[in-house]
Amino acid sequence: MRATCWHGKKDMRVDRVPDPKILNRRDAIVRVTSTAICGSDLHLYNGFVPTLKRGDILGHEFMGEVVEVGPDVNNLAIGDRVVVPFPIACGNCGPCNAGAFSLCENSNPNAWMAEKLMGHSPSGMFGYTHMMGGFAGGQAEYVRVPFADVGPLKVPEGMPDDQVLFLSDILPTGYMGAEMCGIEGGETIAVWGCGPVGLFAIASAKLLGAERIVAIDRFPARFAKALQAGATDTINYEDENVYDTLMAMTGGIGPDACIDAVGTESHTPGPLYAVDRVKQALMIESDRPFALRQAIRCCRNGGTISVVGVYGGLIDMFPMGSFMNRSLTMRAGQCHVHCYMRPLLERIQRGEIDPSFVISHHMTLDEAARGYGMFNDKEDSCTKIVLTP
Numbered sequence: 001m002r003a004t005c006w007h008g009k010k011d012m013r014v015d016r017v018p019d020p021k022i023l024n025r026r027d028a029i030v031r032v033t034s035t036a037i038c039g040s041d042l043h044l045y046n047g048f049v050p051t052l053k054r055g056d057i058l059g060h061e062f063m064g065e066v067v068e069v070g071p072d073v074n075n076l077a078i079g080d081r082v083v084v085p086f087p088i089a090c091g092n093c094g095p096c097n098a099g100a101f102s103l104c105e106n107s108n109p110n111a112w113m114a115e116k117l118m119g120h121s122p123s124g125m126f127g128y129t130h131m132m133g134g135f136a137g138g139q140a141e142y143v144r145v146p147f148a149d150v151g152p153l154k155v156p157e158g159m160p161d162d163q164v165l166f167l168s169d170i171l172p173t174g175y176m177g178a179e180m181c182g183i184e185g186g187e188t189i190a191v192w193g194c195g196p197v198g199l200f201a202i203a204s205a206k207l208l209g210a211e212r213i214v215a216i217d218r219f220p221a222r223f224a225k226a227l228q229a230g231a232t233d234t235i236n237y238e239d240e241n242v243y244d245t246l247m248a249m250t251g252g253i254g255p256d257a258c259i260d261a262v263g264t265e266s267h268t269p270g271p272l273y274a275v276d277r278v279k280q281a282l283m284i285e286s287d288r289p290f291a292l293r294q295a296i297r298c299c300r301n302g303g304t305i306s307v308v309g310v311y312g313g314l315i316d317m318f319p320m321g322s323f324m325n326r327s328l329t330m331r332a333g334q335c336h337v338h339c340y341m342r343p344l345l346e347r348i349q350r351g352e353i354d355p356s357f358v359i360s361h362h363m364t365l366d367e368a369a370r371g372y373g374m375f376n377d378k379e380d381s382c383t384k385i386v387l388t389p
């Protein structure tokens with residue numbers, strides 16, 4: 001089959017590789033009909049996450065048709081159309097039973113690698129390094145889905161791929177980012193990053209009842225989508241002082257909650273950018289946390305910082321004094337996608353949200369390498385690329 005493989009920093013290639021096979025009784029094989037490139041894939045593309053190997057197949061946002069099932073998969077049949085969550089989860093362990101599927105204790109065979117770096121391991125994930133299990137990803141013609149009796153969600157007839165594909169990751173992730181803010185109605189929520197995850201965090205904050213939603217980024221095309229998603233205000237961090245503008249908007253109080261939908265590759269105008277880039281290059285610091293630092297400083301006393309942007313390792317100059325003295329709360333996580341898929345599918349069916357608004361480009365799988373470059377560089381107002389094998 002054809003699959004999108006990592007060959008090194010900024011070197012993606014669509015290669016011919018062996019077809020996947022059923023290895024365990026709870027596996028299924030899915031023929032991919034749509035797959036997408038995620039902001040998390042860019043961290044791999046740019047070489048910021050360790051334990052990738054040359055030839056690894058990437059991709060963790062995909063959907064398609066079930067073409068083979070293992071003997072213990074009783075809920076799926078050949079021909080079913082499914083969308084698959086990016087964390088791999090057994091459905092039976094403590095975290096799975098508690099709904100914390102991205103913390104499954106049985107799905108990462110290489111947990112020891114993640115333990116070395118982080119103390120404990122999250123779940124296995126599709127196409128996301130050997131430290132996260134070394135599973136082949138879904139930017140391919142076919143993919144093996146472990147624990148297929150737990151993850152895949154059957155798609156009702158009549159719903160096009162573009163409307164349901166993002167249930168695999170970014171729609172639940174944006175939703176979880178908003179949910180972690182504890183929105184009850186009437187709040188001001190500030191969202192750093194208007195990529196697909198930030199856009200869905202904005203849309204979700206609106207669904208949950210936030211009154212004022214401030215979108216922070218620097219790309220006009222992304223601001224246009226942020227306003228479409230429900231943002232009430234935008235701040236271009238290159239032109240305006242984000243702290244001053246947010247204080248002016250909130251009578252000096254600050255937003256009730258701040259969502260970091262940027263993560264480890266955040267950018268900032270000014271000298272700090274060079275400092276963190278150099279530290280990152282010298283491997284003194286693995287992540288560049290500008291958006292996170294700013295979110296902490298801006299948040300109102302007693303407010304919440306919700307981190308869905310991905311970080312890999314260590315950050316410098318964490319504003320602990322601001323965080324501690326002002327009684328802030330921080331919540332974070334790889335999304336527990338399984339919990340959110342069905343309720344969000346129902347919201348799509350009821351017409352409360354149409355996730356396809358984030359898509360800017362459709363391409364064939366063969367164009368994946370060009371797609372990575374384009375999404376990374378935000379060329380041609382790119383906000384999200386869907387690939388069709």
Ligand code: NAD
Binds near residue numbers: 043262
């Ligand atoms: P993206 O790269 O398209 O979007 C990131 C956006 O942040 C860009 O528009 C960029 O201009 C903006 N940005 C950069 N620096 C900024 C700053 N200082 N202030 C404000 N905005 C800034 O990526 P995406 O697909 O939207 O993903 C966003 C993040 O979410 C990534 O870190 C990704 O890895 C992560 N993610 C997490 C999960 C999860 O389960 N927690 C799932 C999917 C993606």
Ligand code: ZN
Binds near residue numbers: 060061086170
């Ligand atoms: Zn993702």
Ligand code: ZN
Binds near residue numbers: 106
């Ligand atoms: Zn589990």
